[in-house]
Amino acid sequence: MKFIVTPSRLTDAEIAVPGDKSISHRALMFGGIANGRSDISGFLDGEDCLATLSAMEAMGVSATRHSKTELSIEGVGLAGLTAPANELDLGNSGTAMRLMAGLMAGQPFESTLVGDASLTGRPMGRVITPLESMGAVIRSQSGKPPLVINPGGDGAADLQAIHYDMPVASAQVKSCVLIAGLYADGATSVTEPATTRDHTERMLRSFGVNVTTEGATMRVEGRQELSATRIEVPGDLSSATFMILAALLSDSADILIRGVGLNPTRTGVLDILRSMGADLSIENERMAGGEPIGDIRARASKLRAIDVDERLVSLAIDEFPALFVAAGSADGTTRFSGLEELRVKESDRISSMAKGIAALGIDVVETPDGALVTGGRFTGGHVNSHGDHRVAMSLAVAGTVADRRVTIEDVQPVETSFPGFAACLQRIGGDIAVDEAEAP
Numbered sequence: 001m002k003f004i005v006t007p008s009r010l011t012d013a014e015i016a017v018p019g020d021k022s023i024s025h026r027a028l029m030f031g032g033i034a035n036g037r038s039d040i041s042g043f044l045d046g047e048d049c050l051a052t053l054s055a056m057e058a059m060g061v062s063a064t065r066h067s068k069t070e071l072s073i074e075g076v077g078l079a080g081l082t083a084p085a086n087e088l089d090l091g092n093s094g095t096a097m098r099l100m101a102g103l104m105a106g107q108p109f110e111s112t113l114v115g116d117a118s119l120t121g122r123p124m125g126r127v128i129t130p131l132e133s134m135g136a137v138i139r140s141q142s143g144k145p146p147l148v149i150n151p152g153g154d155g156a157a158d159l160q161a162i163h164y165d166m167p168v169a170s171a172q173v174k175s176c177v178l179i180a181g182l183y184a185d186g187a188t189s190v191t192e193p194a195t196t197r198d199h200t201e202r203m204l205r206s207f208g209v210n211v212t213t214e215g216a217t218m219r220v221e222g223r224q225e226l227s228a229t230r231i232e233v234p235g236d237l238s239s240a241t242f243m244i245l246a247a248l249l250s251d252s253a254d255i256l257i258r259g260v261g262l263n264p265t266r267t268g269v270l271d272i273l274r275s276m277g278a279d280l281s282i283e284n285e286r287m288a289g290g291e292p293i294g295d296i297r298a299r300a301s302k303l304r305a306i307d308v309d310e311r312l313v314s315l316a317i318d319e320f321p322a323l324f325v326a327a328g329s330a331d332g333t334t335r336f337s338g339l340e341e342l343r344v345k346e347s348d349r350i351s352s353m354a355k356g357i358a359a360l361g362i363d364v365v366e367t368p369d370g371a372l373v374t375g376g377r378f379t380g381g382h383v384n385s386h387g388d389h390r391v392a393m394s395l396a397v398a399g400t401v402a403d404r405r406v407t408i409e410d411v412q413p414v415e416t417s418f419p420g421f422a423a424c425l426q427r428i429g430g431d432i433a434v435d436e437a438e439a440p
């Protein structure tokens with residue numbers, strides 16, 4: 001499948017984007033091990049979250065879909081999951097696999113976690129190490145999926161509480177350890193080297209679990225039961241970023257995106273774009289389901305190059321593909337550094353984006369932990385997503401301001417996080433066509 005984007009004239013519009021991916025995964029997992037029925041609205045009906053839903057269903061959790069975005073989960077209680085008959089296929093989702101590894105480590109049965117080619121190449125040692133120190137037994141292919149958790153599991157999966165000093169700033173690792181900590185005796189704690197998204201802590205609290213945060217350390221006491229709750233999933237700021245970017249790069253558009261999550265552990269992208277001169281404002285700020293949300297207004301802006309502050313990297317971790325495109329149209333040379341984690345995302349995002357914008361005529365020098373991007377004009381041409389949803393969407397937005405047509409190959413993975421992306425870009429005036437044909 002490919003996107004074909006032609007130079008576009010964006011229009012003023014009010015839109016909404018699909019639900020937050022991180023929050024949707026957690027709602028399914030925590031709803032599934034809670035006592036009682038949890039109602040979820042704003043759910044992201046994307047492939048990644050549907051993989052988590054199937055995995056939970058395969059372990060005895062029943063879900064009723066009321067619509068694409070509304071569902072109820074009948075929780076089975078902390079100790080109520082049952083052994084799945086087959087491998088749990090988590091598709092493209094690193095979040096699903098790493099959080100699920102923590103959940104499975106606490107179960108008295110064996111499970112096997114598998115994923116697609118991209119996920120099978122991603123490092124799992126970062127969750128295997130702390131889980132093994134809690135007493136889990138995990139078999140892997142040199143730290144890569146498939147993961148066989150509790151091989152031969154026969155009813156004894158007693159985990160020990162630990163303190164873990166995380167070597168990498170990763171919300172997935174933090175969440176994995178805290179979830180396993182629910183199944184351990186005593187208090188499990190994690191210290192992070194930089195602030196990462198705190199959706200796990202917030203959502204566990206809304207399920208009635210006592211999780212404390214003291215500075216960079218999160219702590220949870222084991223064996224706490226979760227009480228079912230209602231979860232309103234906000235719009236995903238990571239998806240909204242593509243629409244914000246399109247508005248900023250346009251000639252004159254003024255776009256309002258309603259109901260977007262504005263958790264301060266996620267809003268690094270807004271700070272970075274503002275320091276590049278972006279005209280962004282937040283309206284109607286409120287709380288929904290323990291998370292701050294609001295409407296984001298983005299207006300056409302003249303962007304300038306900056307040295308991106310490394311302290312913002314973990315707060316904008318998924319937004320760098322879009323920021324590379326912003327830098328590609330900014331005045332001057334933007335310096336990205338401290339981005340080593342991007343090399344182990346759905347693709348090596350430094351390399352995928354450097355190749356993508358270079359193919360569209362932008363001067364870019366890749367460095368081991370980032371890139372130097374000198375703004376110019378996107379010319380047009382053929383680019384590849386490298387199987388990465390966010391690379392595909394970033395390059396599609398670049399196409400709206402290119403001199404000629406941009407074709408982006410291999411865009412099927414966009415369905416993992418932003419179903420309806422092309423229609424959403426069309427709503428703001430983006431001239432994007434979807435060619436369903438398989439690449440030859």
Ligand code: S3P
Nearest residue numbers: 022095169170171172173317318
């Ligand atoms: C996520 C954490 C981040 C992010 C991913 C979602 C989460 O990964 O890149 O898209 O939901 O916890 P890391 O924790 O590995 O940085």
